[in-house]
Amino acid sequence: MSKMTMTQKILAFHAGLESVTAGQLILANVDMVLGNDITSPVAINEFERLGTGRVFDKKRVSLVMDHFVPNKDIKAAEQTKKCRIFADDMGIENFYDCGETGVEHALLPEKGLVTAGDIVIGADSHTCTYGALGAFSTGVGSTDMACGMATGKAWFKVPEAIKFVLTGKPKGWVGGKDVILHIIGLIGVDGALYKSMEFTGDGVKNLTVSDRLCIANMAIEAGAKNGIFEVDEQTIAFLEEVGAKKPVVYKADEDAVYEREIVIDLSKIEPTVAFPHLPENARTFDAIGDIKIDQVVIGSCTNGRLEDFIIAADIMRGKKVAKNVRTIVIPATQKIYLECMQLGLLKDFIEAGAAVSTPTCGPCLGGHMGILAKGERAVSTTNRNFVGRMGHPESEVYLASPAVAAASAITGKISRPEEVAGDKD
Amino acid sequence: MNVNGKALKYGDNVDTDVIIPARYLNTSDKKELAAHCMEDIDKDFVKKVKQGDIMVAGKNFGCGSSREHAPIAIKESGISLIIAQSFARIFYRNSINIGLPIVECEAAANEINESDSVEMNFETGVIKNLTTGKEYQSEPFPAFIQSIIEAGGLVSAVKSGKF
Ligand code: SF4
Numbered sequence: 001m002s003k004m005t006m007t008q009k010i011l012a013f014h015a016g017l018e019s020v021t022a023g024q025l026i027l028a029n030v031d032m033v034l035g036n037d038i039t040s041p042v043a044i045n046e047f048e049r050l051g052t053g054r055v056f057d058k059k060r061v062s063l064v065m066d067h068f069v070p071n072k073d074i075k076a077a078e079q080t081k082k083c084r085i086f087a088d089d090m091g092i093e094n095f096y097d098c099g100e101t102g103v104e105h106a107l108l109p110e111k112g113l114v115t116a117g118d119i120v121i122g123a124d125s126h127t128c129t130y131g132a133l134g135a136f137s138t139g140v141g142s143t144d145m146a147c148g149m150a151t152g153k154a155w156f157k158v159p160e161a162i163k164f165v166l167t168g169k170p171k172g173w174v175g176g177k178d179v180i181l182h183i184i185g186l187i188g189v190d191g192a193l194y195k196s197m198e199f200t201g202d203g204v205k206n207l208t209v210s211d212r213l214c215i216a217n218m219a220i221e222a223g224a225k226n227g228i229f230e231v232d233e234q235t236i237a238f239l240e241e242v243g244a245k246k247p248v249v250y251k252a253d254e255d256a257v258y259e260r261e262i263v264i265d266l267s268k269i270e271p272t273v274a275f276p277h278l279p280e281n282a283r284t285f286d287a288i289g290d291i292k293i294d295q296v297v298i299g300s301c302t303n304g305r306l307e308d309f310i311i312a313a314d315i316m317r318g319k320k321v322a323k324n325v326r327t328i329v330i331p332a333t334q335k336i337y338l339e340c341m342q343l344g345l346l347k348d349f350i351e352a353g354a355a356v357s358t359p360t361c362g363p364c365l366g367g368h369m370g371i372l373a374k375g376e377r378a379v380s381t382t383n384r385n386f387v388g389r390m391g392h393p394e395s396e397v398y399l400a401s402p403a404v405a406a407a408s409a410i411t412g413k414i415s416r417p418e419e420v421a422g423d424k425d
Numbered sequence: 426m427n428v429n430g431k432a433l434k435y436g437d438n439v440d441t442d443v444i445i446p447a448r449y450l451n452t453s454d455k456k457e458l459a460a461h462c463m464e465d466i467d468k469d470f471v472k473k474v475k476q477g478d479i480m481v482a483g484k485n486f487g488c489g490s491s492r493e494h495a496p497i498a499i500k501e502s503g504i505s506l507i508i509a510q511s512f513a514r515i516f517y518r519n520s521i522n523i524g525l526p527i528v529e530c531e532a533a534a535n536e537i538n539e540s541d542s543v544e545m546n547f548e549t550g551v552i553k554n555l556t557t558g559k560e561y562q563s564e565p566f567p568a569f570i571q572s573i574i575e576a577g578g579l580v581s582a583v584k585s586g587k588f
Contacts (some may be wrong), residue, residue: 025569049584073451145521147580387442389447
């Protein structure tokens with residue numbers, strides 16, 4: 001009689017219940033509690049008020065310093081210091097700072113800290129990324145993080161779900177970013193408010209794990225509580241390679257109840273760009289026109305993985321970025337940075353005239369490392385283009401794939417990858 | 426419990442980046458956060474907000490980042506209640522968890538105008554626009570959430586052994 005979605009099954013198991021239904025409030029055990037250099041200091045204050053004096057499990061708390069790292073100013077340094085001292089006092093093993101760190105949602109999967117079937121809560125809205133690996137993961141606030149660190153539990157309202165049936169295979173330079181921008185354009189920034197987005201169908205196998213991480217990452221941009229992919233051999237192979245815990249695979253019941261079902265033919269998706277100031281303002285090149293840009297950012301938890309830089313380098317290799325277009329390339333983790341170096345991609349970027357940075361969130365949230373002045377425009381592979389997100393309240397951010405961002409860096413205006421690099425073989 | 430104040434009105438999809446821009450997130454000091462509250466969407470907010478005022482907004486209020494700094498900045502600036510058509514879910518959770526009352530009520534969110542005098546009774550869920558005389562019934566909080574609010578937020582609820 002269970003009739004549960006993937007998400008509902010994971011929640012039921014972690015709440016010790018046989019079944020749950022949408023709308024039910026539950027208290028569930030969590031497998032990992034995550035925080036960063038912005039949210040952890042607030043959580044530490046709350047944790048201290050709780051007075052438990054210890055975290056529920058030293059191995060199941062991750063503190064990742066990424067937003068303002070390397071510390072951009074004295075205040076940021078104080079915040080990181082507070083986290084470092086806390087991690088030391090509590091014996092937290094997964095504390096990552098400058099030199100070891102990476103953007104949290106790229107780092108956790110890479111370190112094997114998340115596996116299929118897990119519940120992960122993180123005091124960062126893009127915690128939903130790990131749904132790509134078949135986990136239930138969702139963003140919470142600092143107070144939830146504090147209570148999670150102390151008790152290993154969190155409260156949830158069981159969500160209903162929208163089922164996305166993916167078919168076909170993306171063509172040419174189209175990747176995960178185009179797919180998710182297309183979907184958000186379709187359903188809107190509150191199209192999945194409070195709900196799960198469950199991705200299934202034949203087309204899933206035509207998306208790499210990296211594509212899936214990018215898609216699940218932006219589930220929050222449709223208002224979703226989580227995004228989750230059905231686990232397949234690619235997921236299992238990835239989890240084995242990174243040395244994650246043994247996966248537990250949950251499949252939706254055949255008769256699971258969905259709020260609605262949306263079929264997406266991946267082969268029909270075109271390179272897509274989200275115009276300011278909302279990710280739902282998705283446009284394809286027939287409606288883009290001539291838009292001159294001042295900056296390009298390639299990186300972040302959305303598109304800062306090795307696959308993204310391989311694509312960008314394929315487009316930029318042997319060419320020069322347009323005059324006065326600041327092009328900033330930020331590998332999301334130290335490992336990705338190293339791999340980019342070993343493959344010679346950093347050389348490609350530097351010779352093309354791009355600045356390459358150590359891992360950081362930096363410009364993605366208008367923190368540092370590439371802030372926009374009044375009236376400036378950026379094409380960015382990040383996930384948000386809200387007012388003032390990358391700098392001045394009158395600057396503009398256009399969200400795009402690494403392929404579109406790289407092509408745009410070369411031409412100086414928002415451009416199709418084919419225009420610069422021809423068809424992808 | 427009753428709250429009563431003047432309405433400050435905003436539109437749809439007010440995101441946490443405009444509620445408290447990232448450039449101020451290198452601190453967790455409540456007063457400092459409140460000093461920059463709503464700066465990128467309403468430069469005068471800090472000057473005009475008075476203790477007890479009520480924020481009224483459209484759909485998906487608080488979307489974007491999970492920063493608890495956003496509801497903290499709003500609460501610290503003196504706002505006693507937010508009424509919106511709908512809230513982004515992390516913002517909703519965070520507000521409950523820190524004890525900032527927020528309520529979804531489409532009709533009230535649509536019809537209340539800037540500067541109207543508004544009152545809400547938390548026991549009954551009734552919102553009253555004292556300027557126009559109109560009343561609205563909002564959905565009362567589920568018991569589980571009410572117990573968090575009654576305890577004075579999630580931390581106190583956990584401390585008192587409710588979890
Ligand atoms: S890269 Fe951007 S979206 Fe991702 S965690 Fe950092 S600030 Fe947030």
